Amino acid sequence: MPKPQVDYTLYLVTDSTPAILGNADLCDVVEKALRGGVTCVQYRDKTSDTGILISTARKLHGITRRFNVPLLINDRVDVALAVGCEGVHIGQDDIDLPTARRLLGEDKIIGVTANSVAEAEVAAKGGADYLGVGTVFATATKENTKSIIGIEGLQEVLLKIAAEKWPVKTVCIGGINASNVSRVVWQSAGNGKSLDGVAVVSAIMAAKDPEAVSKELLQLVKSPPAFAKSAVVPGQQSRSPQEILSLVPYIIKSVDGKKPLSHNMTNLVVQNFAANVALSVGASPIMANYGEEAKDLAQLGGALVINMGTVTPDGLTNYLKALKAYNDAGQPVVFDPVGAGATAIRRSAVKTILGGGFVDVLKGNQSEILSCTPGGSKIQQRGVDSGPGNQNLKELGPAIKELAKLRRHVVVMTGKTDLVTAGDTVYAVDNGHEYLGMVTGTGCCLGTTISAMIAAHPNDKLAAVITGLLQYSIAAEIAAERDDVKGPGTFVPAFIDELYNVRKATVKGDQGWLKRAKVSVVS
Secondary structure: OOOOOOOOOEEEEOOOOHHHHOOOOHHHHHHHHHHOOOOEEEEOOOOOOHHHHHHHHHHHHHHHHHOOOOEEEEOOHHHHHHHOOOEEEEOOOOOOHHHHHHHHOOOOEEEEEEOOHHHHHHHHHOOOOEEEEOOOOOOOOOOOOOOOOHHHHHHHHHHHHHHHOOOOEEEEEOOOOOOOHHHHHHHHHHOOOOOOEEEEOHHHHOOOOHHHHHHHHHHHHHOOOHHHHHOOOHHHOOOOHHHHHHHHHHHHHHHHHHOOEEEEEOOOOOHHHHHHHHHHHOOEEEEOOOHHHHHHHHHHOOEEEEEOOOOOHHHHHHHHHHHHHHHHHOOOEEEEOOOOOOOHHHHHHHHHHHHHOOOOEEEEEHHHHHHOOOOOOOOOOOOOOOOOOOOOHHHHHHHHHHHHHHHOOEEEEEOOOEEEEOOOOEEEEOOOOHHHHHOOOHHHHHHHHHHHHHHHOOOOHHHHHHHHHHHHHHHHHHHHOOOOOOOHHHHHHHHHHHHHHHHHHHHOOOOHHHHHOOEEEEO
16 A cells, blocks of 8 residues: 655644643544644544543544545554554654554654754654654643754754755644744745644644634645745845945935834943934834834834843843734844853843744844854853954855855844855955944944844845945944044044934935945855
8 A cells, every 4th residue: 555645734733631622522623623724633642541542543533534634643553553544653752763664564654753953864764754843832732842942943954854855754843823833934944945834732722713723824834924025035145246235325215215113122221322323324213122012113114123232031021022023014123142152041042032033134243143053152252242253254154154044034243344144145344443342332233223224125135234234334434534533432423423424425316435335255
């Protein structure tokens, strides 16, 4: 008998516990979910006696066959054999894959839980038909979870599968629901290997209307999230510096004309400075750290800046609320992982934020950006101003390029030479002045400037980011050359003046300042 062809798009994993199922009938919930479009069902029950498991599985199999949908049994090969269903799903602590295959035969489906690249490799090479990758997000439906892998861990597994060209299918599991399913599927699709489906437990099993919820989830799986409409376009990633520079005046004029909202969630030290910078480049600033405000603010057509200058539990909660609000509205987000590598708390916060939503632009110094790479950076960061020293640009370029490809966003690595990429060409910007490194908050305010550019020009974020970087760094050069600037203290007001002057000159058609631009490609 040939092995059945399985559609893993919406994979239901049952849960019979009262906390999830309540007083509902398991078979009734599954049938309603199948009517709603569930494409695969796994019967999971870790506590019932074998007789009950077989009896329930037979009832479920009768239902799934009517919908031409496969039924898999969690862990229990004996139950699957007794029922004659389509296969099993085994975890890392269950029966081993070779034994399960020997008992079931080659015509049955066997899925394996994979919580890491190493586990995925063993299962794929061992002949698993699909991997259940996770746990992606924290969930109450599964105890003794080894670790939460997040979007990053999921992407690492998919990257490995793509690189090795393993024919194994994949579904992700763990905390998948209507609020995150579109984002998870979309973010995971930029790595050469897309998810074949999503596994859902409580979102369906605990639903008052399993059929309606299943229909909604199936639609969401197939629909890109709101923010994908202005995601980085592949053809825009590899233009020449001259092509990018030709767009700079237009983007600055767009900011001047639209006056987009720049919503900054940042620390008290730089709020006033950031607000003045936003006004100087033509944006409309608001300093609002309360996440509940974000839903309304996100409707105003601006961009969000999450500046992780101060990390507290309340602050992290507010960041996540704001991130979700802007993602839902399809508006861009700039994330500045301040001090990302300095402490375990900050490393954890970065992972939480990057896993909690989609970030359009990731901006930080070298240590901060390297700390955001899979596996983290081995460079110990001292504080918000620290960098890794004199790493070769040809080594840093590929690192941030892979990060941009993995996360599907624009990466800005600041330093003596700033690097920018959207996952293909890496651009180096050699403008700026040392005074920028002598004043608190200049890095934060660069994020504010970038937010104005991507809000006004959202369909070409790479060019918008480079535009913001050039206006910011060249204004600093011009300010530092003024006779009235004697040092960092007198530099700040002059810098704000020159940000304004560059904008106004550009609007009037004077692009003389742009001749200073030093943009090249890192080969």
